[in-house]
Each structure stands twice: as C-alpha cells, then as structure tokens.
Amino acid sequence: MIRFDNVTKVYPRSTRPALADVNVNVERGEFVFVVGPSGSGKSTLLRLALREERATGGTVLVAGQDLNSMSSRKVPRFRRQIGAVFQDFRLLPGKTVDQNVAFALQVIGKPSSAIRQLVPETLEMVGLEGKGKRLPHQLSGGEQQRVAIARAVVNKPQILLCDEPTGNLDPKISLDIVRLLDRINRAGTTVLMATHDADTVNAMRRRVVQLEEGVVVRDAEHATYLAATTPSESPTLLEDPDAVEDVEGIDDIGDLDPERFGAEEGR
Amino acid sequence: MKPGFIAGEVWSGLRRNLSMALSVILVTMVSMFLLGLGLLAQRQADTMKGYWYDRIQVSIYLCTDNSLQPNCQGQAATEAQEQSIESQLRAMPEVKEVFQETEAEAFERFKEQFRNSPITGNVQLGDIPQSFRVQLSDPTKYAVVTSQFERAPGVASVQDQEKVLKRFFQIINWITAFSVFLATLMVICATLLMATTIRQAAFIRRREIGIMRLVGASNWTIRMPFIIEMLVVAALGVGLAVGMLWLGLRLIFNLGFNQVILNKALIGANDVWSLTPWLFGGVIVIAVLTSVVTLRRYLRV
Structure with a gap:
C-alpha cells in the first residue's frame, strides 16, 4: 500500500539528508508506528507519502501510484484517497464541528445529500455525537483531535497518515486517540502513525519502524518503543557552542519566524 | 462544488478582507471613470465635428x-x-x-x-x-x-x-489624451492592487487553503472563490463608474447646457450605455488575468 524503495530526501539548503536510503513496505490494512527522536525524519516520511514533498532519490509508491512521476494535476485526486491528521489539529476556528467535517467533502464536490449522511455518521464513529454544533475552541484537545480524525476519514480513505497526533495531548487522552485509530484500522484503513510517545506504542504492540537521523534502524512486528541509541533528543543543542541556554522567555523569541522577516533572503 | 458553497466562501472572503475589497472597488471605479470620461470626450468631439462641419x-x-x-x-x-x-x-x-x-x-x-x-x-x-x-x-x-x-x-x-473649430477640437483631443493617460495609470494601480489583495486574501485564508489541499480539492476549487471575489469587486467598481458617468452627463451636460441650442450636438446617456460593455469587458479580463497569474504564483500545490 505504501512502499519506500531506497528513498533519499535532501531539503534545499541542507547538507544532511532528512532521509537516507529508506526502505519500508506497508501492506494494505497494516498499522505501523514510525518512531524516533525529533529530526529523525518521521515527518519527512509522511510528507513524502502525502506528496507534500518529492523524494530526492528512490521511489515512493502510495496506493499503487508512483509519486515521483505523478504530475501536479493528479495530486488532488490522489490525496482524496489519503487522510491526514496532525499534532496541531488544523481545524477551522470559525466553523462548527459539523462544518469542519463537511468542509472536506464540500471542497471535493460531494453532493450535499451524501454530506448530510456521512458527517453525523463519522462524528458518531469518532465518539462526538451531539457535539456537531460546537465550535473548536469549545472542545477539549482530545475532542478537537477527534474532529480532525473525523475530517480525515469522512471520505473513507484507504490510507490514514498521522503525524504526532497525540503530541499535544495528555497520556490518557492519547491512549483514547490511538484506540480510535486502531478501530479505524480494524475497519480496513491502512494507518501510518509517526510518534515519539512511548506509552501509546507500548500499549498497542504493533509494527514499529524506528528512524534515526534519516536511517531506518529497526523494523519489527508487535514491538515496543525502544529508547533512541543516541543519548540526546536533540543532539545539535549539545554540540553547538553557540546554542542558547534555557533562558527565561526564550519560547517567545521562537515565535519570530525568520522567514517572515526576510532573514532567509538576506543569506 | 456547489454554487451555494462557493457563494458562501466568496462572501466570507470579502467580509474578512473588506478594506482591501473596498480599495479595489474605488480604484477600479476611478480608473474606469477616467477612461469613460476620455472616451466620452472623444465622442463629444466627433458628434460636434459632424454638427459643425455642416454649418x-x-x-x-x-x-x-x-x-x-x-x-x-x-x-x-x-x-x-x-x-x-x-x-x-x-x-x-x-x-x-x-x-x-x-x-x-x-x-x-x-x-x-x-x-x-x-x-x-x-x-x-x-x-x-x-x-x-x-x-x-x-x-x-x-x-x-x-x-x-x-x-x-x-x-x-x-x-x-474651421480654424477656430480646429483649435477647439485640439483641446478636446488633449483632454481625451490626458484622461486616457491617467486612466492607464489607474488601471495599472488597479491591477497591482488586485494582485496584492489576492495575496492578502490567500494569506488570511491559508488555513482553509491548507486543508483544501490536504483533502484533495482541485486547483480550480481552491482558486475559484478568489477569482469570483475579484470579479464581484471589479464589477462593482465598473458599475459605480458607469453610474457616475451617466449622472455626470445628465447633471452637467443635459441640464446645464440645455438653454443653449446645442442639444443636437451633445452626447447623451446612449453614449454611456454603448461604452458600458467595453468597460465591463475590459475590467473582467483584467480581473481574471490578474487573479489567475497571481494565484499561479502564490498558490502552488
């Protein structure tokens, strides 16, 4: 269903490859965790599978299609077969739960009769019955992620890609979300979930693909989350002599996106 | 894509970017008003030429x-x-x-x-x-x-x-040339403003666009609300310009000059109406072209 053959991805202006010679094959109906520390290439793997990015080398096959040779015009049709969920939910704040889920169908031209049937059905499936009229900010984080999942699966995709879906959630809520994903998987959807949350991985005991610095270091069935072989979560911070120490207020500084202030162009 | 859904998107887009929409309306209005003024002056000159040359x-x-x-x-x-x-x-x-x-x-x-x-x-x-x-x-x-x-x-x-008339027509020609020149500058302004407005609208709606791309909305579905928005705004601008031309013609010419027996030598509302489709057509072409080019540059899949 998803197949990476010797895939390498080097981002522009980066010397180190985000993925280096990765081989992964996910069969139809599988549930696979992609684990690894930040910067190990999990998100890049998912972005390649969604054709948000193109591989620098190798072949990416998803739902029977070669994404490297796919023309841009065919991308929208391809993405209708794929659902995607993210750490930051990505809901539309001005729209109700119903409208958020319906939006995904409206923009691909589904008839409104189908929308009226599918939206409540899907909301019930993710456990949000009766909350369709609420706005996202009136929901808890776990509920917001359920809305995002409902939106991702409402068009009944063959594949569901989840990038750190529990990254913003409490451990208990995280487990509920992964159980929901498991339920969706048992109904026939192939699920690929990137995470560095050991508890959820250990609770599920499914296939685990472990990445480190862009290389697959482990691919095991019914596995647990093993600590990374590199001791640090973010090794660059220790190695870089110019790295800023944990100063008070440093988080706020992070809000300044250099690209918006033209720093990128200046380089 | 349902027309009702697109209309809703267009409406919410216009509401969220109201100040830019207003400025596009006004700039379009002024540019088309000037252009119309120039063209009407030329028509007036032609009408007068015919009238005076007989006499x-x-x-x-x-x-x-x-x-x-x-x-x-x-x-x-x-x-x-x-x-x-x-x-x-x-x-x-x-x-x-x-x-x-x-x-x-x-x-x-x-x-x-x-x-x-x-x-x-x-x-x-x-x-x-x-x-x-x-x-x-x-x-x-x-x-x-x-x-x-x-x-x-x-x-x-x-x-x-004829020497006297020639001079008079020369003046009308200068007025025409000047207003068409100003109109050209204003049309350039309008075009740039439309491009900026679309960029800003795309920025305001980046969440929606991101989700649309994610769930596989076609390029045209993503772009259509922007194009329709520009069309609505530009059409409003031309509509106002045509209204102003008509009103101006009525107030200044047909009422103010009525005492003079020049009536036959004056242009009237008909001349405004015959200009209207050209002004509308021109602005629609500009709006669509600007939208498509801008969106192509700033809304890549």
Whole structure:
C-alpha cells in the first residue's frame, strides 16, 4: 500500500539528508508506528507519502501510484484517497464541528445529500455525537483531535497518515486517540502513525519502524518503543557552542519566524 | 462544488478582507471613470465635428473706408467689386450657398450676440464690415476660397471658421489624451492592487487553503472563490463608474447646457450605455488575468 524503495530526501539548503536510503513496505490494512527522536525524519516520511514533498532519490509508491512521476494535476485526486491528521489539529476556528467535517467533502464536490449522511455518521464513529454544533475552541484537545480524525476519514480513505497526533495531548487522552485509530484500522484503513510517545506504542504492540537521523534502524512486528541509541533528543543543542541556554522567555523569541522577516533572503 | 458553497466562501472572503475589497472597488471605479470620461470626450468631439462641419462658413469681409489691410488701400469696396466677388463665388462648384450680410445686419447680429457685454456700447454701425458668408459643399475645401479671394480687390480678409473649430477640437483631443493617460495609470494601480489583495486574501485564508489541499480539492476549487471575489469587486467598481458617468452627463451636460441650442450636438446617456460593455469587458479580463497569474504564483500545490 505504501512502499519506500531506497528513498533519499535532501531539503534545499541542507547538507544532511532528512532521509537516507529508506526502505519500508506497508501492506494494505497494516498499522505501523514510525518512531524516533525529533529530526529523525518521521515527518519527512509522511510528507513524502502525502506528496507534500518529492523524494530526492528512490521511489515512493502510495496506493499503487508512483509519486515521483505523478504530475501536479493528479495530486488532488490522489490525496482524496489519503487522510491526514496532525499534532496541531488544523481545524477551522470559525466553523462548527459539523462544518469542519463537511468542509472536506464540500471542497471535493460531494453532493450535499451524501454530506448530510456521512458527517453525523463519522462524528458518531469518532465518539462526538451531539457535539456537531460546537465550535473548536469549545472542545477539549482530545475532542478537537477527534474532529480532525473525523475530517480525515469522512471520505473513507484507504490510507490514514498521522503525524504526532497525540503530541499535544495528555497520556490518557492519547491512549483514547490511538484506540480510535486502531478501530479505524480494524475497519480496513491502512494507518501510518509517526510518534515519539512511548506509552501509546507500548500499549498497542504493533509494527514499529524506528528512524534515526534519516536511517531506518529497526523494523519489527508487535514491538515496543525502544529508547533512541543516541543519548540526546536533540543532539545539535549539545554540540553547538553557540546554542542558547534555557533562558527565561526564550519560547517567545521562537515565535519570530525568520522567514517572515526576510532573514532567509538576506543569506 | 456547489454554487451555494462557493457563494458562501466568496462572501466570507470579502467580509474578512473588506478594506482591501473596498480599495479595489474605488480604484477600479476611478480608473474606469477616467477612461469613460476620455472616451466620452472623444465622442463629444466627433458628434460636434459632424454638427459643425455642416454649418461651417467662410466669411469674406469687404473693405470699408477705415480698413487698415494693405489690400484695401484705404478705400471701401466698390459696388462693382462686390458684384464681381458675388458672381465669382456663385460660379464656384465648391460653394453651396452665399449670403450677403450688410453692415446694418452685421451690427444687429453683433449687438444680439454680445448683448450682455460692455463692448457693445463702443461699437458703432460701420465698425463691422459687410461680408459674404459662404457655405461650402465640402467644408474641407475652404483653402480654395481663401486663396482665390484673399488678394481680390475690395476684400479686407477671409476668415475660415474651421480654424477656430480646429483649435477647439485640439483641446478636446488633449483632454481625451490626458484622461486616457491617467486612466492607464489607474488601471495599472488597479491591477497591482488586485494582485496584492489576492495575496492578502490567500494569506488570511491559508488555513482553509491548507486543508483544501490536504483533502484533495482541485486547483480550480481552491482558486475559484478568489477569482469570483475579484470579479464581484471589479464589477462593482465598473458599475459605480458607469453610474457616475451617466449622472455626470445628465447633471452637467443635459441640464446645464440645455438653454443653449446645442442639444443636437451633445452626447447623451446612449453614449454611456454603448461604452458600458467595453468597460465591463475590459475590467473582467483584467480581473481574471490578474487573479489567475497571481494565484499561479502564490498558490502552488
């Protein structure tokens, strides 16, 4: 269903490859965790599978299609077969739960009769019955992620890609979300979930693909989350002599996106 | 994609980017108003040309006792000279009609034309020479008459009204050129403003666009609300411009100038209506092209 053959991805202006010679094959109906520390290439793997990015080398096959040779015009049709969920939910704040889920169908031209049937059905499936009229900010984080999942699966995709879906959630809520994903998987959807949350991985005991610095270091069935072989979560911070120490207020500084202030162009 | 859904997206887009939408409306309005003004001025000139050229006259003034022109040699035109000029005129194929205006008639006409002006008091019978007013069958052939009579005995001067009109039309041409020039600048402004507005609208809606791309909305579904937004805004601008042109024409021309018997020589609402489809068409083409080009640059899949 998803197949990476010797895939390498080097981002522009980066010397180190985000993925280096990765081989992964996910069969139809599988549930696979992609684990690894930040910067190990999990998100890049998912972005390649969604054709948000193109591989620098190798072949990416998803739902029977070669994404490297796919023309841009065919991308929208391809993405209708794929659902995607993210750490930051990505809901539309001005729209109700119903409208958020319906939006995904409206923009691909589904008839409104189908929308009226599918939206409540899907909301019930993710456990949000009766909350369709609420706005996202009136929901808890776990509920917001359920809305995002409902939106991702409402068009009944063959594949569901989840990038750190529990990254913003409490451990208990995280487990509920992964159980929901498991339920969706048992109904026939192939699920690929990137995470560095050991508890959820250990609770599920499914296939685990472990990445480190862009290389697959482990691919095991019914596995647990093993600590990374590199001791640090973010090794660059220790190695870089110019790295800023944990100063008070440093988080706020992070809000300044250099690209918006033209720093990128200046380089 | 349902029309109702698109309409909803367009409406919410316009509401969220209201100040930019308003500025596009106003700039489009001003640019199309100026362009319309220029084109209407040109039409007015054309209409007037047709009207005046039918009535254009060449005046041949005869010498009086106190004429200063060297051709007169200080003497009034004699009866014989008068008759010779008249018969020559009547013999010319270019001449349609000849009227003779005596000194008394010229004086009366002058008093009538300048009845509100203080100069009337200083002008006496005999100050305005008698003349032949010549109506040409082809007004452009005035040079034939001028050259033949300029040096004829008893002729003080030959005046051609076309020279006066030419000057007038020259002024109208300058007005047209200037307003079309300003309109061109404003159209450039409008185009740039549309491009900026679309960029800003795309930025405001980046979440929606991100989700649309994620769930596989087609490029046209993503772009259509922006294009329709621009069309609505641009059409409103042209609509206002046409309204202003019509109103201006009615208030200034058709009411203000009504006393003058120029009515037939004036443009009217019909001329505005015949410009309207061109203004609309032009703006729609600009709006669609600008939208498509801008979206192609800033909304990549």
